[in-house]
Amino acid sequence: MSKDAYTLTSPDGSRTTELPVHKGTLGPDVVDIGGLYQQEGAFTYDPGFVATGSCDSKITFIDGKEGVLLYRGYPVEQLAAQSNFLEVAFLLLYGDLPNERELSSFDHSIRTHTMLNEGMLRFFRGFRYDAHPMAMLSAVVGSMSAYYHDTMDVNNAAAHEIFAHRILAKMPTIAAAAYKHTIGQPFIYPRNDLNYCENMLRMFFAVPAENYEIDPIAAEALDLLFILHADHEQNCSTSTVRMAGSSGTNPYSAIAAGISALWGPAHGGANEAVLRMLEEIGSVKNIPKYVDKAKDKSDPFRLMGFGHRVYKNFDPRATIIRDMCYKVLKQMGRTNSPLFELALELEQVALKDEYFISKNLYPNVDFYSGIIYRALGIPTSMFTVMFAIGRTVGWVAHWREMITDPKGKISRPRQLYTGAANRDYVAIDKRPKT
Numbered sequence: 001m002s003k004d005a006y007t008l009t010s011p012d013g014s015r016t017t018e019l020p021v022h023k024g025t026l027g028p029d030v031v032d033i034g035g036l037y038q039q040e041g042a043f044t045y046d047p048g049f050v051a052t053g054s055c056d057s058k059i060t061f062i063d064g065k066e067g068v069l070l071y072r073g074y075p076v077e078q079l080a081a082q083s084n085f086l087e088v089a090f091l092l093l094y095g096d097l098p099n100e101r102e103l104s105s106f107d108h109s110i111r112t113h114t115m116l117n118e119g120m121l122r123f124f125r126g127f128r129y130d131a132h133p134m135a136m137l138s139a140v141v142g143s144m145s146a147y148y149h150d151t152m153d154v155n156n157a158a159a160h161e162i163f164a165h166r167i168l169a170k171m172p173t174i175a176a177a178a179y180k181h182t183i184g185q186p187f188i189y190p191r192n193d194l195n196y197c198e199n200m201l202r203m204f205f206a207v208p209a210e211n212y213e214i215d216p217i218a219a220e221a222l223d224l225l226f227i228l229h230a231d232h233e234q235n236c237s238t239s240t241v242r243m244a245g246s247s248g249t250n251p252y253s254a255i256a257a258g259i260s261a262l263w264g265p266a267h268g269g270a271n272e273a274v275l276r277m278l279e280e281i282g283s284v285k286n287i288p289k290y291v292d293k294a295k296d297k298s299d300p301f302r303l304m305g306f307g308h309r310v311y312k313n314f315d316p317r318a319t320i321i322r323d324m325c326y327k328v329l330k331q332m333g334r335t336n337s338p339l340f341e342l343a344l345e346l347e348q349v350a351l352k353d354e355y356f357i358s359k360n361l362y363p364n365v366d367f368y369s370g371i372i373y374r375a376l377g378i379p380t381s382m383f384t385v386m387f388a389i390g391r392t393v394g395w396v397a398h399w400r401e402m403i404t405d406p407k408g409k410i411s412r413p414r415q416l417y418t419g420a421a422n423r424d425y426v427a428i429d430k431r432p433k434t
Contacts, residue, residue, distance in 0.1 A: 004020075005020050019032060023419040026070075030056075033298075044415050056399070058072070058095065059092060059231060060232065060233045062233050062373070065313060067315065071092060071230065072095055080224055085334060089106075100420060113165055122148060124140070129184065132381060136373065141251055143252075153382075167251075167396060171306055171388070175204075178285075182379075187203075188203045197220075197222040201215070221324050221327070225390060227318060229387055231394030237262040238398050244257040245399045245402055259388050269368045271306065272381070275370045276304075277303065303361070304361055305414060307409050312360055315363075317364075318367065321365055322368055324368075339374070347367070
């Protein structure tokens, strides 16, 4: 990276400090403040890390103002239209699109790593019947470190490879087992002759008592959603994976930490929150009232699934998934469902309302993904699990990049301390009585 520099002058004007500037391939320059504390005795202050680059990465680029999302330089629109999830997974993991032989080998490896150790399956019996699927997902992924010791060495490149294929292959199987546990149905084993999304649908919805026919539109929709969720730069869960992994912990623990971060309603739980919001609104006739509530700053109600912290224009993923949403609703015969009628009417109101237009509160990917999952018969409690399945490959790609970075060190943010100053201990009998 080429360098330039900013000059920082101390408040009293007595000192100056040179802050190197790093220029990436795309995006804003980054001011290197690594030596600021040593030279000036000062930290930077950036709550939420909204203007802080924590690493350099070659994986994903976002331009929030222009609505751009690139995976390894490829526009997500092109990948969504022409590629498939496993090819995108290969791209994220290895940096380039595969040739036919590479993709065939990768696909075979994923298909043949889908089964779980039987001990892991018995682990599900220890959860309550009403345990949240994300709690099960986090716990079971974390438990993989107790079963797959051959991939625990974070300094072994061959172990990285096996780990990457293994967890990508097993996530749908773990998710399906969690779902079956919540509804009291027997677990359905994976089949190597089915592709990634076909296999997942069968494990979710098949039962031993009858044959299950896979709907190709449902499989296509899942594949598209997984592509759009595969990575999103240094978001909360990805940063969590990197931070946990920076300690040298095993990769399964790092991914489990990312799953826990994703569970939050402000992150991966947003599509679940969309459906709960629609259920609260209840009817098309209530939309004007709730739109007014959303505009009222004193009202805690918010329209979930609109706007995005990074995208200040539109979410490019939402533009892609919108057409698939309508395709799925038509295929499933859900266009006359009151809930989906409500969702589509709310979408139209928000797209035409000057308040939402002026604030760039357009429907985002969470708005449409929740509607699609519901149309496919996936319960609301499983929405964030579906997000985790798609995002796993991004987490793994970032973990691998982080663990092999020669500049890497354990993450250790600092703080602005605003607590009590130094004070002496007071014996309990001498403290104030009131």
